[in-house]
Amino acid sequence: MERVVFCRGCGKLINALWLYCPFCGSPVWKGGSFEAAVEEPFAELEKKNGTGLEERFARMERDLDALERDLDTIIDSSIDGGNAENEKNG
DSSP, X not given: OOOXXXXXXXXXXXXXXXXXXXXXXXXXXXXXXXXXXXXXHHHHHHHHHHHHHHHHHHHHHHHHHHHHHHHXXXXXXXXXXXXXXXXXXX
16 A cells, blocks of 8 residues: 655645645655644644634625614615604604
C-alpha cells in the first residue's frame, strides 16, 4: 500500500513519494506526525482567512443596521399614513 500525505498547499491526498503536488504544485511535505501534516494546512488557511472574516462580519452588521432603520421608517410611514387615512375617513 502506498503511503499518502496531505498537500500543504491544497489539502488533497497525494503520494508521499512525489516531490510536488500534481494539483497545486506545492512541494510535498516530508516528515513529522500525521497530526502536524493535517494541522499545518488548516492553520495556514485560518491565518489567511481570519482577518477577512472580522471585516466581513463588521460590514454585515452595518448593513443589517441600515436595513433595520429602513424597515422602521417604512413601518412608521405606513402607520402614520394609515392614521391620516382614518382621520380623513372618520
